[in-house]
Amino acid sequence: MDKGNVSIYFVRSALEAVIARGIDPAALLRKAGIAPVLLQSSQSRVTAQNFSTLWRGVALALDDELFNQDSRRMKPGTFAMLSQGLIHCPTLRLALLQMVRFFNLILDDFQCALEVDHRHAHLVIRETAGRAPHVFGVETLLMMQHGVACWLVGRRIAIRSATFAYPEPSRSAEYQRMYSEQLCFDADATRLSFELSHLDLPVVQNRDSLKDFLRGAPANIVLKYKNTTGLAAQIRRRLRTAARTEWPDFDVVADSLHMTPSTLRRRLDEEGQTFQTIKDQLRRDMAVDFLCHTDRSMADIAGDLGFAEASAFHRAFKKWTGASPGQYRQRVHAH
Numbered sequence: 350m351d352k353g354n355v356s357i358y359f360v361r362s363a364l365e366a367v368i369a370r371g372i373d374p375a376a377l378l379r380k381a382g383i384a385p386v387l388l389q390s391s392q393s394r395v396t397a398q399n400f401s402t403l404w405r406g407v408a409l410a411l412d413d414e415l416f417n418q419d420s421r422r423m424k425p426g427t428f429a430m431l432s433q434g435l436i437h438c439p440t441l442r443l444a445l446l447q448m449v450r451f452f453n454l455i456l457d458d459f460q461c462a463l464e465v466d467h468r469h470a471h472l473v474i475r476e477t478a479g480r481a482p483h484v485f486g487v488e489t490l491l492m493m494q495h496g497v498a499c500w501l502v503g504r505r506i507a508i509r510s511a512t513f514a515y516p517e518p519s520r521s522a523e524y525q526r527m528y529s530e531q532l533c534f535d536a537d538a539t540r541l542s543f544e545l546s547h548l549d550l551p552v553v554q555n556r557d558s559l560k561d562f563l564r565g566a567p568a569n570i571v572l573k574y575k576n577t578t579g580l581a582a583q584i585r586r587r588l589r590t591a592a593r594t595e596w597p598d599f600d601v602v603a604d605s606l607h608m609t610p611s612t613l614r615r616r617l618d619e620e621g622q623t624f625q626t627i628k629d630q631l632r633r634d635m636a637v638d639f640l641c642h643t644d645r646s647m648a649d650i651a652g653d654l655g656f657a658e659a660s661a662f663h664r665a666f667k668k669w670t671g672a673s674p675g676q677y678r679q680r681v682h683a684h
Contacts, residue, residue: 354637355400356523357393362485363407366417377406392672394637401568418486421457429563432497435552436559441502442548445472448494458483459490469509470548474539482515487539495541496570500562502550504579505620506543512536580606580613581622588631596655599624633669640678647674
């Protein structure tokens with residue numbers, strides 16, 4: 350899968366129940382390849398694969414795929430069983446209805462639903478009245494539900510807006526990357542809203558593709574499902590193999606794909622992507638990779654990423670991660 354990274358917040362949250370159980374998290378972090386020093390800074394990020402390994406390790410240590418967020422355990426293997434049942438549904442609508450019924454059957458403290466209006470469909474999560482919000486539980490369920498929905502239809506489902514039944518957290522900038530730029534907090538329920546027409550999309554997965562999906566989980570749902578055969582993935586691969594200073598502009602990319610710019614823009618929108626987002630995410634991932642795994646100078650990295658000046662790279666990287674490139678490298682290597 351394409352490289353990507355995850356906020357350290359999710360690492361900390363996954364470990365909370367482990368620590369509360371009296372389990373030393375050091376072995377789990379070591380197996381996942383995550384330096385403990387990264388936990389000290391809220392700006393740190395880890396690779397999706399590192400977090401995926403940690404997720405599986407914590408789930409096994411707790412015997413719970415929802416990290417003790419519900420009063421009833423979600424035993425390891427539950428997510429695989431859910432996914433296996435959904436591939437037999439003919440449409441996304443029927444798959445999502447079956448998925449929310451499944452979660453409502455196995456969980457006590459979260460109530461899931463699929464709701465629709467005249468324009469949008471909504472994946473909805475409500476918590477038991479009187480219970481303090483279990484934010485990480487809601488976030489984990491959203492990752493699972495949206496990730497599975499995208500995988501079932503073989504394309505990323507763009508979230509048009511997202512509301513949350515708790516106050517805005519300090520990491521809300523991360524929510525914009527995860528969900529949508531249209532966010533609302535302190536709502537009556539948590540909702541991910543998307544175009545109603547997506548419900549009529551056919552389920553395109555089968556038993557063979559299920560095996561690949563489960564092998565890549567949960568990394569492939571944490572970052573949102575990536576259709577590796579879709580246009581966004583094709584463009585990302587083309588850009589990755591070219592020097593950043595030689596990246597083509599949008600019209601050239603459209604021509605190389607034998608499309609008009611308007612057609613390419615529409616097709617990318619159907620995958621929940623834009624050309625600028627693809628470029629920004631790729632540059633961010635390349636920057637993190639350079640800083641973590643090379644000793645190249647900031648000027649060299651900036652140049653390779655297409656920045657005219659190192660100062661512009663510094664500003665962009667701080668916007669992406671909340672830390673300067675120098676601070677980020679220092680934290681990663683401060684063993």
